[in-house]
Amino acid sequence: MECADPVFAHDFRRPRASNPAPDWAKAGGSRRKESALFTLARETPADWWEVEALYDLCFAPGREALSSYRLRDDVSPVDGLSLTARDPEGILGGAIRFWPVHVGRHDALLLGPVAVHPTRQGEGLGGLLIQHSLELARDQGWSRVMLVGDAPYYSRFGFEKLDGVEMPPPTNPERVLGYDLVPNAWEGISGKVTRWSKG
Numbered sequence: 001m002e003c004a005d006p007v008f009a010h011d012f013r014r015p016r017a018s019n020p021a022p023d024w025a026k027a028g029g030s031r032r033k034e035s036a037l038f039t040l041a042r043e044t045p046a047d048w049w050e051v052e053a054l055y056d057l058c059f060a061p062g063r064e065a066l067s068s069y070r071l072r073d074d075v076s077p078v079d080g081l082s083l084t085a086r087d088p089e090g091i092l093g094g095a096i097r098f099w100p101v102h103v104g105r106h107d108a109l110l111l112g113p114v115a116v117h118p119t120r121q122g123e124g125l126g127g128l129l130i131q132h133s134l135e136l137a138r139d140q141g142w143s144r145v146m147l148v149g150d151a152p153y154y155s156r157f158g159f160e161k162l163d164g165v166e167m168p169p170p171t172n173p174e175r176v177l178g179y180d181l182v183p184n185a186w187e188g189i190s191g192k193v194t195r196w197s198k199g
């Protein structure tokens, strides 16, 4: 499968110390080793249902009942920020999407969902998708990003708990995290997170 508009390719064939290659992979010629080169590309409409299937696989059933999905209803993801990661055979290894939201009277990006196929987790692909899309978001002129997620994971990218930013209930406030794309972007920003209304 050809990846439209590739953003860049990343070679995972040099595993991290925390995730050493198993012996069978080190022997060479294994499928895992050969497919460790991932290409990140902007998501296209043709990717939509495959990404949905990946999210269904990676998240608990009923994910669309989460309050964050009410902020996505009838709103398109942000153009050019949602990414897919495919191996050389075109198999989808991970994906990330972003939606625009309002926080009080201010604009922000809502990161997520982000997911990596269970067979590819722990190889750095999630981190790569997050870090690269944050750079793209900065290039697009966005100032701030928020998400609802696990602080122990997202803190490594610089996300911190947001005080006074209210997601639609029920959301655990401890999981509402923010990231500055420009210095002090979240300073003084508070209020309810609402669905994008700028068309």
Ligand SMILES: CC(C)(COP(=O)(O)OP(=O)(O)OC[C@H]1O[C@@H](n2cnc3c(N)ncnc32)[C@H](O)[C@@H]1OP(=O)(O)O)[C@@H](O)C(=O)NCCC(=O)NCCS
Binding pocket: 018, 058, 059, 112, 113, 114, 115, 116, 117, 120, 121, 122, 123, 124, 125, 126, 127, 128, 148, 149, 150, 152, 153
């Ligand atoms: C969360 C997810 C996207 C991370 O992708 P990944 O490619 O496995 O992540 P990376 O390889 O970049 O990072 C792996 C590291 O993150 C840690 N990690 C992964 N999920 C974590 C979590 N929920 N909380 C804390 N740490 C977490 C791993 O333990 C590992 O730690 P290490 O670097 O110390 O070994 C992936 O595990 C996934 O798809 N999970 C299911 C869906 C989900 O929960 N999505 C996020 C919510 S929107």
